[in-house]
Amino acid sequence: MQESPTLVRPRFLNDRFQNAIILEHPDPSLDDYLREQGITPERVPHEETSDVDAVIERLKDGQHDLLYKRSKFPVTEEVLVASPNLAAIMLCCIGDDTVDKEACAEAGVLVMNDPVSNGRSVVEMVFGEMIGIARRIFTANEAGRQHLWTKSSTRRYELLGKTLSIIGLGNIGKQVAKLADRFGMDICFYDASEVAREVGETLGWTACNSIDEAFAAADFVTLHVSAEDPRGRSNQGLITYNHFKKLASERGENSPRGFINAARGFLYDPDDLKRAVSEGHVRAAAIDVFPEEPGSSNEDWLNPYADIGEVVTTPHIGAATQEAQPRIASRIATTTRMFNEHATVRDTVFAPKETIGARVETPYWALSVVHSDVRGTKKAIDDSVYEAGASNLNSNHCDFPEYGIAYDVNALNEPLSDAQLDDLVERAVDLSGDPHAIRSIRQFKVNGSH
Numbered sequence: 001m002q003e004s005p006t007l008v009r010p011r012f013l014n015d016r017f018q019n020a021i022i023l024e025h026p027d028p029s030l031d032d033y034l035r036e037q038g039i040t041p042e043r044v045p046h047e048e049t050s051d052v053d054a055v056i057e058r059l060k061d062g063q064h065d066l067l068y069k070r071s072k073f074p075v076t077e078e079v080l081v082a083s084p085n086l087a088a089i090m091l092c093c094i095g096d097d098t099v100d101k102e103a104c105a106e107a108g109v110l111v112m113n114d115p116v117s118n119g120r121s122v123v124e125m126v127f128g129e130m131i132g133i134a135r136r137i138f139t140a141n142e143a144g145r146q147h148l149w150t151k152s153s154t155r156r157y158e159l160l161g162k163t164l165s166i167i168g169l170g171n172i173g174k175q176v177a178k179l180a181d182r183f184g185m186d187i188c189f190y191d192a193s194e195v196a197r198e199v200g201e202t203l204g205w206t207a208c209n210s211i212d213e214a215f216a217a218a219d220f221v222t223l224h225v226s227a228e229d230p231r232g233r234s235n236q237g238l239i240t241y242n243h244f245k246k247l248a249s250e251r252g253e254n255s256p257r258g259f260i261n262a263a264r265g266f267l268y269d270p271d272d273l274k275r276a277v278s279e280g281h282v283r284a285a286a287i288d289v290f291p292e293e294p295g296s297s298n299e300d301w302l303n304p305y306a307d308i309g310e311v312v313t314t315p316h317i318g319a320a321t322q323e324a325q326p327r328i329a330s331r332i333a334t335t336t337r338m339f340n341e342h343a344t345v346r347d348t349v350f351a352p353k354e355t356i357g358a359r360v361e362t363p364y365w366a367l368s369v370v371h372s373d374v375r376g377t378k379k380a381i382d383d384s385v386y387e388a389g390a391s392n393l394n395s396n397h398c399d400f401p402e403y404g405i406a407y408d409v410n411a412l413n414e415p416l417s418d419a420q421l422d423d424l425v426e427r428a429v430d431l432s433g434d435p436h437a438i439r440s441i442r443q444f445k446v447n448g449s450h
Contacts, residue, residue, distance in 0.1 A: 007429040007437035011108050012421070013087045015444030017065035017340050021058060023049045024070035026092035026332075027325040033069040033333030037340055039066070039365040050295040051071050059211075061178065064298040071095050071316075072295050079104040087442065088112055090336060093319065096349045097227040097264070105403035108370035108439025109398045111349045112335050113170055117327035118319030122262055125318050126222055127183075129286035132157060133258045134220075135283070138312045157219075161182040165218035167211060167239075168225035168263065171198040174224060179207055190214040192229050192360050195237065200367035208330045211239065213247040222260040223267055232402040239268035244276030257283040261320045263288040270304035273436070277310050286312045342446055343368035343409045352409075359412035364446050365390075370439040373399050373406045376431030381408055384424035388416050405439060415443055 020034055022043040031041040042062055048054060052074065059067075059082035067075070069089045075089055080103055089099055091113035104111050132138050134157045143150045164180045166173045169191040175201070177187045187205040190213070191197055199209050208214040215221055225235050248255035259282050261267065270291065276282045286303060291318060294301040303310040317437070338344040342359025343366040358366065367385070371377045378397065385392055393411040399407060416424070421441060428437035 002107045004371075007425060010309065010436075010438040011084055011086075011440035013175040013440055013442040014065055014085055015442065017087065017336075019062050019064045019085075020066040020068060020090075021055070021062060021064040022068045023055065023073045024092075026068060026070060027329035030068065030329040030333060031271040033329065034336065035215040037333075038339055038341070039336070041299075047296055048166075049356075050266070050299070051249065052076075052079070055079070056082045059086070066090055067251065068332070070294070072098060073145055075099040075104070077107070078410045080104060080107045088339065090332055090333050091349075091430045093184065094118065095227060095264070097410050099268055101403060102206060104156060105350070105400070105405045106436070106439070108405075110339075111236065111322055111405070112332075112339070114117075114331050114335075115347060116133065116420070117331045118324045119172050119175050124171050124316040125288070125314075126176055126262055127179060127316075128259055129260055129262075129288075129312065130159065130220055130258060132164075133260075133284035133286055133312065134256050139309065142338040142413060147431065153190040155256075162186070162256065163206065163217055163251065164186060165189065165221045166213040167191075167214060167221065167223045168431060169193075169200050170204075170224060170226065171242055173224035174199070174203075176224065177203070180439055187267075188214055189218045202330060211243055211244055215243045216249045217251070218250055219251050219255045220258040221247060223263040225263055225267065227264055232308075234382065235264065237268065241269075241272035241275055244268075245279075245281045247276070247281055247383070253282075256279065257281065259285040260287075262288040265291045265293065272306065273311070274308055277308055282310075284310050284312075286314070286319050289313045289316055292398040322358060342366060343442065345407055345409075347401075348407075350403055351395045351398055351403070353399055356396050356398045356407050356409060358396055358409050360394045360446075362393075364393055365415040366409065366444055366446050367412055367416065368407070368409040368442045370407055371428065372432065372434050372437050372439070373401060373404055377428045378406070378408065380428035381410075381424060382435070383408065384416065384427055385412065387423075390414050390416065411446070415445070 017039050020039050020041050022041050025046040029440040034041045063083050063085045065085050065087050071093045086109055088110040094115050099111055110219050136156050144447040155323040169189045188208050189200050190203055190208040190211050201207050248257045305313050346355040395410040397408045425438045
């Protein structure tokens with residue numbers, strides 16, 4: 001008889017979340033939203049979040065259920081193991097670049113973000129910058145400070161009738177395109193996703209077959225891609241000097257040739273953009289994100305474009321508005337409530353746009369499991385529920401194949417005992433042959449409807 005593999009003990013999570021650690025100063029209203037749910041927030045002073053070891057010690061001491069952060073603090077395996085209670089990383093932003101998602105999947109820790117709340121702020125900034133570089137407002141301001149009167153129409157343009165190419169037609173990219181429509185611009189776009197391509201074409205925009213084609217067709221190019229492509233591959237170095245060199249090559253000599261990046265700093269090498277500007281391929285650029293960014297205003301930073309007057313820079317302020325930050329706090333708090341009170345998961349970076357939850361109107365017991373997607377693991381959960389004598393009133397299951405895990409949530413008429421949960425873990429190992437088939441388990445009573 002073949003010996004069963006030695007199981008790796010999963011996380012047995014708290015039934016209701018009790019403690020949260022909050023990093024990088026998201027809007028203070030988040031704390032109040034969490035307290036309303038019975039969750040005690042521990043807000044780490046902003047200047048201390050750059051000390052990863054100190055944060056890890058806080059996690060060990062506090063045994064937090066949830067970690068909230070923005071875009072800087074690195075979530076590594078060491079961070080995840082510091083609190084065995086940790087159920088999720090809650091990102092008060094869109095980007096997940098600083099989260100080791102493979103390590104989270106291995107640990108059974110979910111990662112959720114806010115893909116919508118900062119969209120309007122970013123879109124407005126992009127258009128402010130586009131108008132600014134089209135009309136050479138920034139250079140006029142600098143000249144005025146030197147008491148120079150530079151009134152001229154030379155290389156000053158309207159947006160009406162110009163072509164805008166959008167690289168990445170996600171939530172923000174679509175909003176940019178819709179606003180550009182109202183400015184009377186022609187819209188081209190490139191997106192590797194077939195779904196995004198269909199959406200864009202349905203809305204009447206011109207799909208490009210390559211990034212080269214998008215640059216060549218455009219008077220302005222704006223980047224709105226995520227850290228990874230639809231297949232999970234990094235977008236680092238997506239844009240090259242050869243792309244910049246092609247900007248507006250089909251638009252003639254009298255083109256603004258503007259470039260805007262409010263997406264990711266590592267999408268291209270700054271030296272490639274600087275070279276393209278010095279050679280006249282790009283006439284003006286506005287950059288909000290950089291390959292290397294400081295964790296706070298107290299850290300030293302070298303602006304790679306400091307000596308290039310044609311490149312306007314801002315310190316990653318696309319979402320830094322009085323309106324966006326409270327919206328983010330509200331949405332991520334609602335995501336927390338859904339997860340805390342019903343085990344419903346939305347906005348997980350493992351499966352964007354999916355909402356995974358059981359839908360039952362009467363009180364029930366929620367059993368949620370993060371498990372490997374190895375064959376036999378899901379069967380082990382279902383068999384354990386059946387053999388425990390419980391009725392599954394409703395369930396929902398979603399695989400995250402890029403990360404080798406799945407999320408399974410069940411509405412049961414009665415709970416499984418501790419012994420039955422242990423049997424579930426052992427059964428999953430036996431059926432799948434995966435010693436870490438079950439990554440995390442949570443069970444709690446839901447008293448009301450959704």
